[in-house]
Amino acid sequence: MKTLLQDIKNCKICAAHLPLGPRPVVQAHSAAKILIVGQAPGIRVHETGVPFNDPSGDRLRDWMGIDRGTFYDERKIALVPMGFCYPGSAERGDLPPRKECADAWRKELLGHLRQVELTLVIGQYSIGWHLGKSRKKTLTETVKAWREYAPEKMVLPHPSPRNNIWLKKNPWFEKDVLPSLKKKVGQLI
Numbered sequence: 001m002k003t004l005l006q007d008i009k010n011c012k013i014c015a016a017h018l019p020l021g022p023r024p025v026v027q028a029h030s031a032a033k034i035l036i037v038g039q040a041p042g043i044r045v046h047e048t049g050v051p052f053n054d055p056s057g058d059r060l061r062d063w064m065g066i067d068r069g070t071f072y073d074e075r076k077i078a079l080v081p082m083g084f085c086y087p088g089s090a091e092r093g094d095l096p097p098r099k100e101c102a103d104a105w106r107k108e109l110l111g112h113l114r115q116v117e118l119t120l121v122i123g124q125y126s127i128g129w130h131l132g133k134s135r136k137k138t139l140t141e142t143v144k145a146w147r148e149y150a151p152e153k154m155v156l157p158h159p160s161p162r163n164n165i166w167l168k169k170n171p172w173f174e175k176d177v178l179p180s181l182k183k184k185v186g187q188l189i
Contacts, residue, residue: 007024008084012101018085019086033189035078037119038122039122040082040085050072063181065186083170085101117154122157125128127142134148151184
């Protein structure tokens with residue numbers, strides 16, 4: 001695992017396509033019981049090298065009912081986005097994660113995470129890779145069907161402040177999903 005993580009941190013396979021250059025951001029340990037699968041680092045995460053070191057991370061930690069110390073304990077929580085580097089920005093947010101990243105590293109890295117009992121699948125790209133054909137037509141339908149994927153997986157919308165409108169339109173998420181998420185995380189931590 002140590003060698004693999006070092007290889008990932010030294011990765012430059014898509015350097016020519018990254019506006020700020022490569023800076024892979026990942027947190028993993030073979031003892032982790034929770035795996036968080038996000039999309040790709042945003043610009044703040046790229047600058048600091050710390051995963052979910054932004055308002056999205058604050059919200060995600062709140063959803064999980066844990067503090068920063070627990071969240072960044074690699075022996076408890078693995079943070080493995082679909083793309084390890086900041087992909088750049090588009091008109092409405094960041095570009096999608098680079099596909100080369102998942103192709104090169106994902107299966108091997110996940111193979112080392114044998115103690116994981118809960119995977120938080122966050123956002124469309126993660127849903128596509130981790131749920132495949134079992135996902136529903138839309139993000140909302142997929143999140144609403146969260147019980148179908150539990151207890152091994154919990155499907156979440158991205159915790160970005162950009163999703164405040166989605167959260168207001170879907171109050172069932174905070175009422176039904178978050179208490180179950182906090183309970184499961186509490187049991188594993």
